[in-house]
Amino acid sequence: QQPVQSPQAVILREGEDAVINCSSSKALYSVHWYRQKHGEAPVFLMILLKGGEQKGHDKISASFNEKKQQSSLYLTASQLSYSGTYFCGTEPRYNQGGKLIFGQGTELSVKP
Amino acid sequence: DTAVSQTPKYLVTQMGNDKSIKCEQNLGHDTMYWYKQDSKKFLKIMFSYNNKELIINETVPNRFSPKSPDKAHLNLHINSLELGDSAVYFCASSPSATEQFFGPGTRLTVL
Numbered sequence: 071q072q073p074v075q076s077p078q079a080v081i082l083r084e085g086e087d088a089v090i091n092c093s094s095s096k097a098l099y100s101v102h103w104y105r106q107k108h109g110e111a112p113v114f115l116m117i118l119l120k121g122g123e124q125k126g127h128d129k130i131s132a133s134f135n136e137k138k139q140q141s142s143l144y145l146t147a148s149q150l151s152y153s154g155t156y157f158c159g160t161e162p163r164y165n166q167g168g169k170l171i172f173g174q175g176t177e178l179s180v181k182p
Numbered sequence: 183d184t185a186v187s188q189t190p191k192y193l194v195t196q197m198g199n200d201k202s203i204k205c206e207q208n209l210g211h212d213t214m215y216w217y218k219q220d221s222k223k224f225l226k227i228m229f230s231y232n233n234k235e236l237i238i239n240e241t242v243p244n245r246f247s248p249k250s251p252d253k254a255h256l257n258l259h260i261n262s263l264e265l266g267d268s269a270v271y272f273c274a275s276s277p278s279a280t281e282q283f284f285g286p287g288t289r290l291t292v293l
Contacts, residue, residue, distance in 0.1 A: 111287055112272070141267060168215070170227060170277075172226070174222075175224075
């Protein structure tokens with residue numbers, strides 16, 4: 071079952087912060103985050119494997135609450151280059167092997 | 183020095199035709215995937231191969247047949263193309279069910 075992302079779209083000014091949420095109805099082994107710019111391929115941002123794990127990548131970080139089957143992506147001090155569609159990909163706990171089920175995407179636009 | 187490459191980049195064809203998309207990765211990864219992304223950007227896994235062995239085979243019409251001649255290549259053949267097959271098809275690879283590296287995509291348009 072497809073995870074649900076919220077919000078569906080968000081518009082920011084440069085320097086503002088945003089949070090994108092990903093919620094699954096299934097027990098999860100891992101959550102992946104990808105960013106896709108218009109007309110390009112998805113690009114890997116980070117993977118979260120353990121309950122409560124948090125990771126950071128420059129000014130983008132994420133958390134994973136294994137018990138709630140939720141993950142959040144935090145974008146701080148947004149830059150124009152952050153614009154794109156963000157996807158969470160969930161790997162079910164009992165059906166691993168790299169199979170990712172992607173959310174519907176969150177479109178992020180950063181304006182000057 | 184492209185990591186994951188796909189050919190062709192664009193494919194325009196008539197309904198009922200048969201077409202193939204090729205994928206190659208030079209990252210030395212063991213696992214390769216095919217994804218379909220529709221016009222609403224929904225990204226769905228179709229197949230996965232690990233070292234030439236099929237490990238994921240989602241509910242996909244049997245008109246779609248993947249083939250992996252070696253672990254660096256994964257091709258997708260589509261028979262009797264239908265309008266609903268129009269989409270962007272992405273190939274991806276990963277070292278071991280971890281981060282996935284996507285190819286540039288093949289935009290298929292069925293007329």
